[in-house]
Amino acid sequence: MLRRYLRLLGVQLRASSLLAMQYRGDFVIEGIISLFWTATALAPLFVVYRERESIAGWSFGEALLVIGWFTLLQGILEGAINPSLTGVVEHIRKGTLDFVLLKPADAQFLVSTARFLPWRSINVLAGLGLFVYGFHLIGRAPSLVGVLASLVLLGTSVLLLYSLWILTVAAAFYVVKVDNLTYFFTSIFDAARWPASVFRGVLAFVFTFVIPLAVMTTFPAEAMLGRLPWTSLVWAVVGSLLFAFLSRRVWLHSIGHYTSASS
Amino acid sequence: MISVRDLRKHYQVHKRPPGLKAALRSVIHRTYTSVKAVDGISFEIKPGERVGFLGPNGAGKTTTLKVLSGLLHPSSGEVRVDGHVPRHREDAFLKKIMLVMGQKQQLLWDLPPAETFELNRAIYDVPRAQYKQTLDELVTLLELEELIGKPARQLSLGERMKCELAAALIHRPKVLFLDEPTIGLDVSMQATMRTFIKSYNERNGATLILTSHYMDDVAALCPRVIVIDKGLLSYDGGLDALVQRVRPEKRVVLRLNQAVAADSLAPLGKVVTHDNVTAVLQVPQDAVNATVSRALSSLPVQDLTVENAPLEEVMSELFAESKARREKVGA
Numbered sequence A: 001m002l003r004r005y006l007r008l009l010g011v012q013l014r015a016s017s018l019l020a021m022q023y024r025g026d027f028v029i030e031g032i033i034s035l036f037w038t039a040t041a042l043a044p045l046f047v048v049y050r051e052r053e054s055i056a057g058w059s060f061g062e063a064l065l066v067i068g069w070f071t072l073l074q075g076i077l078e079g080a081i082n083p084s085l086t087g088v089v090e091h092i093r094k095g096t097l098d099f100v101l102l103k104p105a106d107a108q109f110l111v112s113t114a115r116f117l118p119w120r121s122i123n124v125l126a127g128l129g130l131f132v133y134g135f136h137l138i139g140r141a142p143s144l145v146g147v148l149a150s151l152v153l154l155g156t157s158v159l160l161l162y163s164l165w166i167l168t169v170a171a172a173f174y175v176v177k178v179d180n181l182t183y184f185f186t187s188i189f190d191a192a193r194w195p196a197s198v199f200r201g202v203l204a205f206v207f208t209f210v211i212p213l214a215v216m217t218t219f220p221a222e223a224m225l226g227r228l229p230w231t232s233l234v235w236a237v238v239g240s241l242l243f244a245f246l247s248r249r250v251w252l253h254s255i256g257h258y259t260s261a262s263s
Numbered sequence B: 001m002i003s004v005r006d007l008r009k010h011y012q013v014h015k016r017p018p019g020l021k022a023a024l025r026s027v028i029h030r031t032y033t034s035v036k037a038v039d040g041i042s043f044e045i046k047p048g049e050r051v052g053f054l055g056p057n058g059a060g061k062t063t064t065l066k067v068l069s070g071l072l073h074p075s076s077g078e079v080r081v082d083g084h085v086p087r088h089r090e091d092a093f094l095k096k097i098m099l100v101m102g103q104k105q106q107l108l109w110d111l112p113p114a115e116t117f118e119l120n121r122a123i124y125d126v127p128r129a130q131y132k133q134t135l136d137e138l139v140t141l142l143e144l145e146e147l148i149g150k151p152a153r154q155l156s157l158g159e160r161m162k163c164e165l166a167a168a169l170i171h172r173p174k175v176l177f178l179d180e181p182t183i184g185l186d187v188s189m190q191a192t193m194r195t196f197i198k199s200y201n202e203r204n205g206a207t208l209i210l211t212s213h214y215m216d217d218v219a220a221l222c223p224r225v226i227v228i229d230k231g232l233l234s235y236d237g238g239l240d241a242l243v244q245r246v247r248p249e250k251r252v253v254l255r256l257n258q259a260v261a262a263d264s265l266a267p268l269g270k271v272v273t274h275d276n277v278t279a280v281l282q283v284p285q286d287a288v289n290a291t292v293s294r295a296l297s298s299l300p301v302q303d304l305t306v307e308n309a310p311l312e313e314v315m316s317e318l319f320a321e322s323k324a325r326r327e328k329v330g331a
């Protein structure tokens, strides 16, 4: 079973890389543009930190770590998650999702692995660069435990992002015009650039619990700095698993809705 | 192989009234109407049969095929395909069937068809040796040699449809549903598809249901037809018998040595068309012999054939008839 799906993943990756080779010119340019936007996104941070040493307890170097995580996750989002999302929306609009549902393999797996844009992942490297620069400013290296914890949190963050993605797609089964929804998704993610504690009160609550952005960018940054409580790590793991489970349920439900109603 | 009992599929459609105000109100007060796409049809199909679904647009043909392939849940009724309940979409079931839709394509648009084939091989767990054999066969029969290495977007519609069919057959489905597979293709490509589909059925003993707008497809492929109209089954049987029932008259086609006056044709039967070199008469079946001998003796006939009315015409007559009947019931 697992071996079968790994093999399928291999075949899908093959198709994606063939595609990537075909369009490498376009994609390298897109990757560079996306890198440029990341750089522009840093500008407000410089402005804000020119006035003060720290904001909500985050020094400039530490805030860079949050931005680094944001950038890294953005690379994963654009390279591995969004392309498939666009693909499903197309499927639903053109009615070709039928072909996915006719296949003797899990439909969620098939649509999620259908498309990767490796060139778009340039931001992953940019994120790593920001980590190095951030720690350089802070003046010390992260501890081994910190790095390990942040790797675990990388897993939970990607799982959370992916689950959000599945929920978005599931919504697409109900509201076929999902273009706006994709946009919505992207702009929410944009807010994750700020350390969670910048958002206070209600907003903090919303961002921590409703849309688990804090968990995605701030937790791993804090873990690297060695100041994330263990309980938070455990909560992130449990929470992301729950979220993944929830999104799977919603997905199955919406597939049922699609087959029982739509054409 | 396939058994359908009292199948119904009603779509719930959200009615959106005209006007902004009414539209806003309808967000809260949703009014649904139900479209009875399939409204109680039953039939049985034996292994290896080739059956044609006929019916005007919106009759419920596509809906029925989607229910049979597990893409839609029936509103009520019982459906079995080779012992499976399609809506459960078990892997074992999905590996046995395939639905080809002439208007939609599964080929990966930017990649050569060969990549789609390879992907399907993996998804359907087709052993390498069998895959190679199947592919060789498909490439030969459909003349795909030149095509499978080019990106799908560069292929013509006909070429793409051939590849589309090949992609659908990589796993050698025992049951094949074809929804207007020849739509938009030119006449010779239609003929190629037809020949191929028939040979697939004969070589593999596959069961086949086909819908098509082109009566030639149905006439060439399907000894049995099921006529669906407004979600109801209105005929199930041989194509010839259907033609007999709808249009018992025959056509006598005369090729003339010289022009004849319309007056001299009229007593022989109903004149369908008439010009300088040909005349087509429509006569009741039992009058064919008499008409033929009178024509031969009284007219300058060079050549004479007796034919059925064209299928297209028979079908439009059938559908017009049932429409008139419905309207009468309605009034």
Ligand SMILES: Nc1ncnc2c1ncn2[C@@H]1O[C@H](COP(=O)(O)OP(=O)(O)O)[C@@H](O)[C@H]1O
Residues within 6 Å of the ligand: A261, A262, A263, B011, B012, B013, B035, B036, B037, B055, B056, B057, B058, B059, B060, B061, B062, B063, B064
């Ligand atoms: N998803 C859908 N929602 C609502 N009505 C539909 C849907 N799909 C088809 N219909 C309606 O159901 C009827 C049968 O459609 P269909 O099965 O596509 O007919 P055919 O294939 O015979 O042309 C039509 O009236 C069509 O408008």
Ligand SMILES: [Mg+2]
Residues within 6 Å of the ligand: B061, B062, B063, B179
């Ligand atoms: Mg149709």
